Amino acid sequence: MSLEIVLVYQSLLGIYGDQGNAMVLAKRAEWRDIDVRLTQVEPGDELPTDGDIFVIGGGEDGAQTSAVEALRADGNIYRAVDAGAVVFGVCAGYQILGNSFGVGSDDEPRQGLGLLDITSERGPERAVGEILTRWNGRTGDDAWLTGFENHSGYTRLGADAEPLATVEVGVGNGFDGTEGAVQGRVIGTYPHGPVLARNPALADHLLEMALGTELDRLESPEHDILRQQRLAAVRTS
Numbered sequence: 001m002s003l004e005i006v007l008v009y010q011s012l013l014g015i016y017g018d019q020g021n022a023m024v025l026a027k028r029a030e031w032r033d034i035d036v037r038l039t040q041v042e043p044g045d046e047l048p049t050d051g052d053i054f055v056i057g058g059g060e061d062g063a064q065t066s067a068v069e070a071l072r073a074d075g076n077i078y079r080a081v082d083a084g085a086v087v088f089g090v091c092a093g094y095q096i097l098g099n100s101f102g103v104g105s106d107d108e109p110r111q112g113l114g115l116l117d118i119t120s121e122r123g124p125e126r127a128v129g130e131i132l133t134r135w136n137g138r139t140g141d142d143a144w145l146t147g148f149e150n151h152s153g154y155t156r157l158g159a160d161a162e163p164l165a166t167v168e169v170g171v172g173n174g175f176d177g178t179e180g181a182v183q184g185r186v187i188g189t190y191p192h193g194p195v196l197a198r199n200p201a202l203a204d205h206l207l208e209m210a211l212g213t214e215l216d217r218l219e220s221p222e223h224d225i226l227r228q229q230r231l232a233a234v235r236t237s
């Protein structure tokens with residue numbers, strides 16, 4: 001089995017450490033003896049149309065506008081999604097996957113990529129802090145998702161997108177107690193952390209979607225302890 005992970009536009013969307021999501025995906029695949037290639041693309045480079053998982057991170061309002069313009073001009077993200085790629089966007093990377101986002105200096109809605117049926121606009125107050133959600137459709141300990149959020153934009157879901165999770169602590173999408181969105185193989189979420197380091201089951205879910213096969217669980221007691229610490233911290237905050 002082989003897998004290409006594509007880390008998109010670190011120069012624009014690299015300030016929240018979400019590149020760690022690409023590293024977590026690569027490591028968890030490697031630990032299972034999957035042949036992994038991690039490709040970084042910057043504005044001006046063409047995105048590979050045959051990438052398996054595209055990872056997009058958080059960034060500032062202006063940078064996310066530049067990123068969406070470059071991605072639209074490139075166009076290959078659409079070809080990759082049509083070919084079955086998984087796309088995972090965090091915060092600004094989540095908002096730009098939607099139909100529009102209005103979080104710039106003038107709050108004017110900017111056109112998104114339209115890969116998720118969501119719209120984002122400035123919320124009543126900036127959401128900053130630890131977030132705890134329950135992953136919809138999952139049970140057990142893996143269903144708890146933790147991270148930290150830091151965003152002004154709040155997000156409404158349209159009919160074609162399903163929420164990823166339900167908020168227990170924090171703001172998430174902001175309007176209705178939901179967090180993140182899923183539409184086919186495109187997933188967006190607000191938490192940083194990196195979120196896939198905090199929530200390995202979500203990382204494995206992306207790998208399984210991309211590979212089209214179920215993966216064996218990886219035993220990692222250190223990660224389990226770290227995860228329990230993060231869960232305890234947010235529950236008592």
Ligand SMILES: NC(=O)CC[C@H](N)C(=O)O
Nearest residue numbers: 058059091092151152153
């Ligand atoms: N952390 C982020 O990526 C922030 C995204 C966006 N600029 C907002 O404030 O909503």
